[in-house]
Amino acid sequence: PNKSAKSPPRYCGGPPSNRKSQLGLALFLNLLSRSFGNSVHRSWRLSDYCSTEVGASHTGRSHCQSRLDIQVDLFERLPVPFGLVRFGVAPDHPEVKNVINTFTQTALHERCNFFGNVGVGKDVSVAELRQAYHAVVLSYGAEGNRRLGIPGEDLRGVYSAKDFVGWYNGLPGNKELRPDLSSETAVVLGQGNVALDVARILLSPLDILKKTDITQPSLEALAESQVQRVLIVGRRGPLQVACTIKELREMVNLPGTMPDMVTTDFEGVASVLKDLSRPRKRLTELLLKAAQGAASRQAGASRQWGFHFLRSPLEILPADDLTSTAGIRLAVNVLEGSHEGARAVPTGEVEELKCGMVISSIGYRSLCIDPAVPFDHHKAIIPNTVGRVQTGAGLYCSGWVKRGPTGVIATTMNDSFDTARSLLQDIEAGVIDVYSVKPGSRAVLSSLDSRGVKWVSFSDWEKIDKEEVRRGQRVGRPREKILDVAEMLRVAHS
């Protein structure tokens, strides 16, 4: 049974008695009582306070966690929560997904409700949410993709990393991707952690992938894959790679593979090592070691990977059939400036590489989901000041849609704490009128029901979860993800 949407006014005084000694609630405490003391507590008795979150990934969750005395409703487009923790984190990184336990604890809180399968901007508008709630926080991330903007981008064999990752992670919209894994060489454009994830999944031995929650169709496709070599191409040099050392180390240690790089790309790097910060220094040392072949060659290493520096994509070249990919034409660059601020400048020289697949990993992009919300199309974020959106009180944003699509889970989690702080400051300052009575989810759900939208509660998600784990156990894997929204709904409402 679903929890009731509205809770009666609480008496807030004294220590929170419902604090369990579990990871979720223990760690994310009553920010308000610590920062602002009793003065704000008194106001809670005067009205119900309802707040809503759009987007039930780790950003949305962290808001719930920061403030225990507020009713928080989360609206999520898919029937399943957790966003990128489920669909972005690589299948061979299960420990990174541990944070799901923390978020589950929050979702199970009596003053937190999850409503899945509700598309904000489609099934319900932001304006309706603002009428129903005291505050609305938009944390719907970046589901779009930065385009290369070059000829040949729409050939068969060219994919965005977002779609490729979505494919092997079971994002329903990428179910039909069917990437072409029939050629020997794949080129990945971009040198961040997502690019390394893609390279690693393409080259990982099947024995490793078999034990993860990668989707069954992807596993079967990768079992037939002919890809033996992955080139990870970036516009700038070794000192500017955006990936981090853990992911690079995993590539270096990947069984059955060996690094294959051009050592001339590393000229001058060794001499600046001592001036670098420790994280950049360690990363660069490992990269240098891999390039110089000092990293031990793996026995029986038949697959290769390598960074290819100072190259920008100009055109993707079609095969004779004019529909599939045969190669890529790259501009050769030189660096102006140094370290993080260095710029890639084309020399006029051009290089062509033969390859059958190009995966573009140059960044995600937020989309505008509701025209009533201001949106900066150039930066692809919602314009804001520390999370406050400029159109009147009570509208906030958080996470990638606020700052841009970079950062690890911890970065985004801390960012959401910042937005929560802004929200709480606004309550304290009276910018949000907590004395007005708002209907909360009652109003939204009745609109959804009249529009025939079948929303999914958190306990419905738990049914989906159990079913996925059950199916996974049958084949010795952590879970077998359901790839189809209709089937998710069937299981959820069974």
Place this chain on the structure above:
Amino acid sequence: MNKQYYICVWGHCDSGTKTLFRFLSLKMSSACIRRTLVAVSQSFIPSSCNFLAFGLHFSPSPAARDRQTAYTNNRRFSSFTRILRSENKVTVNFINRDGQKITVKAAPGDSLLDVVIEQNLDIDGFGACEGTLACSTCHLIFEEDVYNKLGPITDEEMDMLDLAYGLTDTSRLGCQICLTKSLEGITVRVPDSAVDIRQPTDAGTSSSA
């Protein structure tokens, strides 16, 4: 037929032994072999040394979330040892982000992450990955003389520490530091987790139109 392997570790129940156990657990985890912790025995020797023996029993089998199992087993084990030496507590002081000092007593063998969780300390966002070296949210700053006394730092810990905001020369991850009597009375500082409030284009990401 499943082969079974035993590794027995015998040593002081201090950070060195615990680090070795964690190292073995993590390495076994990365080879995807399920472990079952078998506590063999614990004996006290009449001096200030306490010896601890535990065995790791492996059988190759498909497993998921080995690190989760390792952490859970590790914590059950530390509860077991805690019962046996409840009088040997270590005092630890935490300076929180708002400057507030929190003083607690905890059992030797517990990691600083264990302490924060079990004592329900008011530190936002601490320990997101539950001690599996997949995040940097248990980042703590030590005093220099204490830092020099701590056990060795693995590459894996340093890799994650490199991502921590406000990294210092005396920073460690709390999930990797186990308490011993020699750490009695230490003070650790919880670093700020403030996010850079510049425009979204960070240093290190491509800056193009």
